[in-house]
Amino acid sequence: MTETATATGYARLESLMARGSSFFGSRYAILGGAMTWVSERNLVAAISNAGGFGVLASGAMQPERLREEIQATRALTGKPFGVNLITLHPQLLEMVQVCLDESVTHIVLAGGLPPGDAIERAKNGGAKVVCFAPALALAKKLVRSGVDALVIEGSEAGGHIGPVSLTVLAQEILPHITEVPVFVAGGIGRGEAIASYLEMGAAGVQLGTRFVCASESIAHPNFKKAFIRASARDAVASVQLDPRFPVIPVRALRNQGVEEFMQTQRRIIERVDRGELDLAAGQLEIEHYWAGALRRAVVDGDVETGSLMAGQSVGMVKAEQPVAEIMQELIDQAAGFLSARVVGEVA
CATH class of the missing domain: 3.20.20.70 (Aldolase class I)
Structure with a gap:
């Protein structure tokens, strides 16, 4: 050229x-x-x-x-x-x-x-x-x-x-x-x-x-290593389990934490069904899951149960x-x- x-x-x-x-x-x-x-x-x-x-x-x-x-x-x-x-x-x-x-x-x-x-x-x-x-x-x-x-x-x-x-x-x-x-x-x-x-x-x-x-x-070295190893298809969107809880999907690298989020949703839905929580409180608890999980991954380096929030460009x-x-x-x-x-x- x-x-x-x-x-x-x-x-x-x-x-x-x-x-x-x-x-x-x-x-x-x-x-x-x-x-x-x-x-x-x-x-x-x-x-x-x-x-x-x-x-x-x-x-x-x-x-x-x-x-x-x-x-x-x-x-x-x-x-x-x-x-x-x-x-x-x-x-x-x-x-x-x-x-x-x-x-x-x-x-x-x-x-x-x-x-x-x-x-x-x-x-x-x-x-x-x-x-x-x-x-x-x-x-x-x-x-x-x-x-x-x-x-x-x-x-x-x-x-x-x-x-x-x-x-x-x-x-x-x-x-x-x-x-x-x-x-x-x-x-x-x-x-x-x-x-x-x-x-x-x-x-x-x-x-x-x-x-x-x-x-x-300042992301933890473990967090960075997970990104460097990942491909585009590893960055998946979370799934909403119950239409009563309009949880905004979160895209993150697939790990144990993604499965734990599903289990968290199930537990909270059951508590709402039993009358232990109202809908608003239940949704707030679901959202709070991500805040703690993200910190565990980025700051503490827990890439197994923490949230590895990443876009699909992670493969690049x-x-x-x-x-x-x-x-x-x-x-x-x-x-x-x-x-x-x-x-x-x-x-």
Whole structure:
């Protein structure tokens, strides 16, 4: 391939990423997926320092704990980064205020339809608001409510997932939402895919699984080894046993913990049937299973009974690498894909 074609590929990639890069204030329109226990100060700072946009996963943190993590992240990077807040958090507005007090530029609201007062407080405080849209109708509603950008995440992703693949969501949503930048997520592990979605109209991409085995990730070595050994078909979605308990499916690597989750559901359903728990309390217990199981895997290294939340792109994770190296691989692959297009057009 000629130097001209190669240079054209990088220039084309920069052009396609321009809207997303400008929105985040980053070199690349590559957003780090917020993964509880994984996306903490070290990984987030490394992603931002490598030209992407790191996002802290606040999970079940309390406001002051979040403040500490934001300040610790800022000590590691002078680049912009964001914070992911769970919409069901009982202190959501306080968490938003902490972000504003700490001059966080972008707040990502995840885990359900964001309350209007949370969006309003964030925007009035000067932050950009990013929300997840699992369907076109909801995407339009969120745009009307004033959100500044959207993420559409396919069922190929890790953790809590929706029912529709990214290949379908991108076709449904990208042609119709142009008022705000739309970032795509779910199953993305190589630069060629990034380039393809950019050409479809995405402003950028979000990657989580690809960064789990970064050198800067604090995930336990056992957790990383499980990712490196896994293939795409090992990342399976959990099954809902009873329609009375609309449990959001979780994609994770198949292990004993997946089977234990099924048993947990059965035990809780039996307790509800006996009148020991009401439906709401039963569902909350089912959801609490994942929080503890994920910590056991990521922090303690229990890869047998812990939750190995992973997207189907896990099969493309082959080794532990520095974030900067991962980022450069993705950019080179994307630019190479676009360069080949140029050569093909000339031929």
